[in-house]
Amino acid sequence: MSSISFKKYPVLIFFAILINGSVNAQEKDAAWYIKNAPFKMQEVTLPVFAAHSFSIKDYGGVGDGQVLNTNAFKKTIDACVAAGGGRVTVPAGIWLTGPIELKSNIDLHVERGALILFTKDHSQYPMIHPSFKSSNYVTASPIYGYDLKNIAITGEGIIDGAGESWRPVKKEKSTAGQWKDFTSSGGVVSTSGSIWWPTKEAMDGEQHLKDLKKKNGKLTAEDYVPARDYLRPYMLYLINCQNILLENITIRNSPKFVFYPNSCTNLTMNHVNIFNEWWTQNGDGIDISRCKNVLIYDCTVSVGDDGICMKSSGAKSDDNSAGLENVVIAKCVVYHAHGGFVIGSNTDGGTQNIFVTDCNFIGTDIGVRVKSNTGRGGLVKNIFISNIFMKDIVHDAISFNTYYEDMPAGKVKSNTVNVLKDKTPNFTDFYFDNIYCNGAKDAVSITGLPEMPVSNIHFKNMIISAGKGFIATDAADLELNNVKIISQKDPVFVLNNVRNININQGYFPEDAQTFIKADATTRGINVTSTDLRNNKNAIVVSKE
Template identity: 50%
Template sequence: MKLSLKHLALTGALVLAHFFKAAAQDGTVPDMNYYLTHAPFKMPALTEPHFNGKTYNIQDYGAVSNGEYLNTEAIRKAITACSAAGGGTVHIPPGLWLTGPIVLQSNVNLHADRGALIIFSPDHAIYPILADNKVQRLISGNNLENVGLTGEGIYDGSGDTWRPLKKSKAAPALWNDLTKSGGVVSTDGSMYWPTKEGLEGEAYVKGLKGKPNLKPDDYLPARDFLRPNLVVISNSKNVLIDGPTFKNSPMFALNPNNCNNLIIRNVTINNEYYAQNGDGIDLSACKNAVIYHCTVNAGDDGICMKSSTNKNANADEAGLQNVVIADCIVYHAHGGFVIGSNTDGGMNNVYVTNCNYVNTDIGIRVKSNRGRGGLVHNIYIDNVFMHDILNEAILFSTYYEDNGTNQNKVVPVTNLTPKFQDFYISHVYCNNAKTAISITGLPEMPVNHINLSDVVISAQQPIVATEASEIVLKNVKIISPEKTLMKLDNSQNITADNIQYSNETTTLVAATGTKTSNIKISNSNAKKLSKPVQLGTGVDKSTVHIL
């Protein structure tokens, strides 16, 4: 169906207005439990951890709030005393608190008041290399039960003393300021590092490969290159992160790993747009989790799902499953909602709803490649509102960080082949993207069974699909100046019902690739277009059916 740009914009606005009116008709904003009970799959009930009533103020253990005194030991003593007494709350009152790494313990809630600013020391020597040959995380906990990070305090990771900067990502003024302030620049002039050790660390680590009997201290010369994440809680259950701001992280800001019964809410992530590997919230192989009412600015992925193989897990069970993400805003990131790139542990049952992505590089981003893949399915995304997306509003890519040498070549399917299927994307609205929808599968494993309904996107480029199958577009509106609406290459079983487009459109489908077949278009008025179908060499004339 052919519509003017003005009509499409108006229609989208009316739909949005209707949604917000319905959501607010009882005068309340849905709470976390509303989203859990309305998930499109059976979501287990999440239980908030409860802590004993006693409070342990870090000042009672020697902490000093002057921004100069190192409070690492005072905070450690307070946490240890709290845990030894059966748990409770460790209290960080308003003030400027300098510290080294903080290690959480079971049954302890670390609560930082509004007005508390916790600065992690820029002295890298106080962050040891651990048994996994990684730098001690700034806040960490492993094998814990019943643990919390709460309050409206701010945790600053002093990441600017750790992170490199790509010249291509930096404004000229920023690049000039940093290079004049100290640090070193790579020989090709493309990368700045705060320290010489950081610049040389990658080559040093590569030189260790294959050497026997390596110990953590063998990696110390590369500490600045390895860089710690700000918060990593691993192999734990009953975890609550409620209220804090995490900023200026050396790498990922918030990275729960293999956690069960996890609640993240009212959290703010503030990493600079140029923060290399500065992801916001990354869930790695977590189960039964909610991310609710969070705001993210990130230098890399905004809210990201990752899953790698856990040797102790049931091989038939997805590494990441039963996750709800609701009422979140991502202002700047490489992707608003992201899956991958490591998906080899599998993902099942993820629900994203009522989120905003503004000025992100990509809106909804699903990525992996051969060697990192696994089965990712039963992903539900609805009521997502986006504006000024630099590249794709919706992207599926199975060639992430691929140098292109094996593209278009069929290779054997393994347990590490990316398998993206059974996605349900509805009521998604985007104003101003470079590309509306891009789907790129593998010759041996197409992206398949992707269902898009009630979607409105304005973009320079409309729809592109390569190696895709079983794609359903229903009530999809694309506002674009391009003459061709859908470019389909080696794609099969594509159905478009009531797809709507701009006055500039002259061709509904351009089909290429000998594998392209069974394209069905209905309720589109396509026959009124000057050239509704264009077929490439080798594409059968019966490939596209206009009903």
């Protein structure tokens, strides 16, 4: 068929909608979003600090970018804790340091002009036990804290994790010039020639860990040191903490995920900037895992992996609540990322009550991405996504995928189906409203499991222009109201083993020959549209 005419929906209309949405969003503060969440959301408790203030300069700190300030940070934080807590101030300068361990009742305040720069000397990063994990050791994160209460990182300064000294790079993710720069800077290249590793220890670390598992007896931190470079740390890693605030800070260039709070309660992010280069391997921006009562407000993200991501792993709570619940994400912008807003792939702990609204996703691989697979899936429900404005999405504007396969650097895709039937993904009760996308490869892609279809998905007030339209496999109870998918190829809808789909006010593109193509296992197609009533070719159901 010929390409679709966009005369009815010119780009100017799209940007008029975008500007109107932005103006409306500017009238809403963080408290408004909490109050108007489509589920009961209590206020997120902020940390409270004593009025004391301690400067790193007063404890031997030198901000010249040459002197290592690890001890100065520790002494300043310890002095603040001894005084009952308060603010640890990092003034303008370049503050080279090893890992910083946060303590309760501390506000690490990085002033404008200050750059905390973590050292590339990996011997400064000890092997430690996270408090909630097994007996295995991990590499200490640049900033970390366990079992804390009342903590903050604030100020308009910058925190840089020296991630380039840790991360492998896939040749396929870099330009010819970048690849030449990486390989000529040192490090080693894998035997396949496809992966550059910063050090030989990083490349060989996985095999060292396999060899450790064969050893009998208790392992020590020294046993893990040869794998330190392979065990890349998260940039900012918080476990089992309460009352957390990140405000105005810029965090960039992480060894792995930028911000990874796990099992935390009452977390607020205000006006935070997160940045990793686009080729960053496993360089997620914000990964919220098993947390409760979370507000992410007016943040900007551009990274090499998932942008703003929800995860939930581990056993569910005794009170039957989900591991991850009560999250509000508002007025955020995501530029480069594998997904703008993402759920998964670890969802086995349960996820519910997520509200994402008034956000822009520009140039992300996928706009809204929900992913998992058997073996690490669980119940994900009550997800509300509204007022999302997207442009130049590389693949799907909206994607549900229950066959997701995560591929670490150096691994090859197996092309086999995971037959493990434990921890099955169950995606249900999603509500999309006011979703606009100018340009995507595919508008909507839904892939469920035959034994657990993606179900009860509601789409309302949407306009998406894309190369292909709406593709659903193993899905049930789909509701579309006032949804316009402007597809360059028909059929607009491709349905495989779909049960019950209602399309109200369906838009039939003027150049399309077929609106819906369904296989023989699809049941319950209901379309309400004047454009389709008199078109006998609009809906084609296979007899095979």
